[in-house]
Amino acid sequence: MCGIIGYVGFQDSTEIIIEGLKRLEYRGYDSAGIAVIPEKGSLEIRREVGKLKNLEKELLLHPIKGSTGIGHTRWATHGKPTIYNAHPHSDESGKLVVIHNGIIENYIEIKEELAKKYEFKSETDTEVLAHLINDNYSGDLYEAVQKSLQRVRGAYAIVVIHADHPNLLVAAKTASPLIVALGENENFVASDVPAILNHTRNIVYLEDGELVVLSKEKAEFYNLDGDKIEKKVSKIEWNITAAEKGGYEHFMLKEIHEQPSSMAHSMTGRISETEGKIYLDEIGLDVAEIKSFNRITILACGTSYYAGLVAKYYIEKLAKIPVDVDYASEYRYREPFSDEKTLVIGISQSGETADTLIAAREAKKRK
Numbered sequence: 001m002c003g004i005i006g007y008v009g010f011q012d013s014t015e016i017i018i019e020g021l022k023r024l025e026y027r028g029y030d031s032a033g034i035a036v037i038p039e040k041g042s043l044e045i046r047r048e049v050g051k052l053k054n055l056e057k058e059l060l061l062h063p064i065k066g067s068t069g070i071g072h073t074r075w076a077t078h079g080k081p082t083i084y085n086a087h088p089h090s091d092e093s094g095k096l097v098v099i100h101n102g103i104i105e106n107y108i109e110i111k112e113e114l115a116k117k118y119e120f121k122s123e124t125d126t127e128v129l130a131h132l133i134n135d136n137y138s139g140d141l142y143e144a145v146q147k148s149l150q151r152v153r154g155a156y157a158i159v160v161i162h163a164d165h166p167n168l169l170v171a172a173k174t175a176s177p178l179i180v181a182l183g184e185n186e187n188f189v190a191s192d193v194p195a196i197l198n199h200t201r202n203i204v205y206l207e208d209g210e211l212v213v214l215s216k217e218k219a220e221f222y223n224l225d226g227d228k229i230e231k232k233v234s235k236i237e238w239n240i241t242a243a244e245k246g247g248y249e250h251f252m253l254k255e256i257h258e259q260p261s262s263m264a265h266s267m268t269g270r271i272s273e274t275e276g277k278i279y280l281d282e283i284g285l286d287v288a289e290i291k292s293f294n295r296i297t298i299l300a301c302g303t304s305y306y307a308g309l310v311a312k313y314y315i316e317k318l319a320k321i322p323v324d325v326d327y328a329s330e331y332r333y334r335e336p337f338s339d340e341k342t343l344v345i346g347i348s349q350s351g352e353t354a355d356t357l358i359a360a361r362e363a364k365k366r367k
C-alpha cells in the first residue's frame with residue numbers, strides 16, 4: 001500500500017516527513033525516500049532500501065534542509081526493492097520529482113514513447129510520471145500534472161514538486177488514498193490522517209479524479225478536466241491512536257473492514273480486463289513451471305494461517321490442485337512431504353514471522 005507525505009510551510013520539512021512516514025509504517029513498505037527543495041542549490045533526494053531507520057541514518061550522514069518536501073515508503077509492485085526503484089523519481093533535469101502510491105496500468109505504452117526522448121533510470125511504472133509531467137511542463141506545474149493525468153490509467157496518489165516552484169506541491173488521486181491537511185502558514189498531503197495529526201486537525205478528503213495545488217498560504221482544488229472545485233474541510237476530533245484505528249474501536253475491526261479495499265488494492269494493475277490476463281511478474285515463475293506443480297503447501301501462522309485456508313478453498317476450486325495449509329511452526333519440526341513438484345507458499349503479514357521464514361528455508365532445502 002505504501003505511505004505518502006508532503007509538506008509546504010515555514011518549518012524544516014525533513015523531520016515532519018520522517019515522523020509522518022513512521023506513522024504510516026503500518027501500511028507496509030520495503031524502501032523509503034525523501035526529496036526536499038533547499039533554500040539554495042538544487043533539489044536533494046535521499047533514498048534507502050529497508051526500514052526507515054536506514055533512511056534516517058543516511059540523513060544524519062548527508063542532511064538536507066528545506067521547507068518544502070515529500071516523503072514515500074514504497075511497497076514495490078513494478079521493479080525490485082532497490083535504491084534506484086525507490087521513490088521519489090525525478091525527471092532528467094533533476095528539478096522535478098514525483099512520489100506515487102499505486103500502479104500506472106498503461107506505463108509500458110507511455111514509457112515506449114518517452115524512452116525515445118528521456119533516459120529512464122528505474123524499472124518502476126512511476127518513473128513515467130516524472131518524464132511525462134516534465135514533457136508537458138512549460139512553466140506551470142499544475143497544468144503539466146493535470147494534462148499528464150489525462151493520459152494515465154490506473155491507481156495513483158501522487159505528489160509532485162519542482163525546484164523552480166519552492167512554495168508549491170501539486171497532488172492528485174484516483175483509487176489510492178490521499179488527504180489534504182490545512183495548517184497555519186503550512187499545509188500537508190498524506191496517505192492517511194495519523195501522519196499529520198500532530199500538526200493540524202483540519203482535513204480535506206480528496207475524491208478520485210481530484211487535484212490539489214498547495215502552497216503554504218492556501219489550497220486550491222480542481223478536477224481532472226481542470227475545473228476549480230470547492231471542498232469541505234472536516235475537523236478530526238480523535239486522538240492519534242484513535243486515528244490510527246480509522247474510527248474503529250479496535251485495530252482488528254479496522255482490518256476486517258479493510259479487507260475488500262485491501263484486496264482490491266493488491267489486485268489493481270495485476271488484472272487486465274481488456275486482455276483477459278493476470279500479471280504476477282514479481283513471482284518469478286513462468287507458466288510451464290506453474291503447470292508442473294501437482295500439490296501446494298501453504299505455510300503460515302496466526303491470521304495468515306486463516307488467509308491460507310481461504311486460499312485453499314479458491315485454489316482447489318479454480319486450479320484443481322490439492323492444497324495443504326500447515327502451521328509454519330509445526331512444519332519445521334516434522335518431516336513434511338515436499339518435492340520439486342510441490343509449490344510452497346509462505347504467508348506473513350509482517351514479512352518477518354520467524355517460524356514462517358525458517359519453514360520456507362526448510363522447504364527450499366527440499367527443492
Ligand code: GLU
Pocket residue numbers: 001002003073074075076077078079085100101102103104124125126
Ligand atoms: N508502483 C509503484 C512502484 O512499484 C508504487 C508502489 C507503491 O505504491 O508503493 O514503485
